[in-house]
Amino acid sequence: MTKITMPGKKKVLKPGEEAQPPATEVIKQTPSEVAAWVDERVGASGLLRGMLYRKVPRGTNWYHTLGSATLFVFTMQALTGVFLAMYYDPSPASAYESIKYITEDLFLGQFVRGLHRWGSTLMVILVFLHMGRTFIFGAYKYPRELNWLVGVVLLVLTMVMGFTGYLLPFDQRAFWATIVGVNINGTAPLLGPYMSDFLLAGADFGESTLSRFYAIHMLVVPGLIAAMIGAHLYLVVKMGTTAPPWLKAKMKRELIEEKIDAS
Secondary structure, eight states: OOEEEETTEEEEOOTTOOOOOOHHHHHHHHHHHHHHHHHHHHOOHHHHHHHHSOOOOTTOOGGGGHHHHHHHHHHHHHHHHHHHHTTOOOSTTTHHHHHHHHHHTSTTHHHHHHHHHHHHHHHHHHHHHHHHHHHHTTTTSTTOHHHHHHHHHHHHHHHHHHHHHHTTTOSHHHHHHHHHHHHHHHTSTTTHHHHHHHHHTSSSOOHHHHHHHHHIIIIIHHHHHHHHHHHHHHHHHHHOOOOOHHHHHHHHHHHHHHHHHHO
16 A cells, blocks of 8 residues: 655545545646636637737827727726616606615715716716827728727717716706707707617607617617627727827838838
8 A cells, every 4th residue: 555645634545536626726727727628618718818919009198098988987887887787766756756865874875976977977087088098199091990890889888878877866867967968969950860769768758758769878878888788898809909199200200211221
C-alpha cells in the first residue's frame, strides 16, 4: 500500500485506489471547468476575445469612454426601472399614489427613484456627447456609416424613452407636458396625426393613454435599445475605433515628410 501525505493528515491508499487532490485544489479548478463546459456549448470565447483583445489606435483617450458610460447608465436605468415597476400601478386612479408611496414610504424608494430620474437626464446628455465626439472625430465616415445610423436610431429611442417616462408620475406637470408634446408631434406632416392617435390610444387623452405610455416605456423601447446596442457593439468591434483627427493629421504629415526625404 502507498501512503499519501497531505497537510495536517495522512491517508493510506488501498490497492487500486487513486489519490484525490485536496479540496482547495478542486475548488480552484471548478470555475475554469464550468467556463470550459459553457464555452464548449456556446462558443462565446471567440466573441469575448474579439471584444477584449481588439486593436486600439494610438491617441485613444477619455473621449472614447462616452459610449461605455452611456451603456452603464442604460444598465442602471434598466435595473432601477425593474424595482420601480414592482410597486408602480399604471392606472390613472393609482399612479400618483404609487409614486408617492415609493418616494415617501418605501425603504430606499426615494434613492432608487432619484437614480432613475436623474439617470434619464444623464443618459440623454451622454448620448448627445457621444454622437458629438463621433462627428468631430469623423467616425461616421466610411466604413462606419451603418454604425452612425444605428447611433441615430439609439438617439431617437432615448428621446422616446424620456418622453414616455415623463408621464408616469401622472401629476399636473407630467399631464400637461405630455399633452403639449403629443400636440407638437401631431403637427408633423403625413404621419403626425397617426402617431398622435397611437400615443394617446385614441383621439383624446383617456384612461388607456397612461397604460400605452407605460407599455412603450417599459417593454417596447428598452427591448429596441438593447437590440440596437448589441448591433452597435458588434459594428464597433468589427470596424474598430477611430483615432483622433489631430493624430491622423500628424501621421499624414509624417508620411508626407518621409516621402519627401526619400525622394
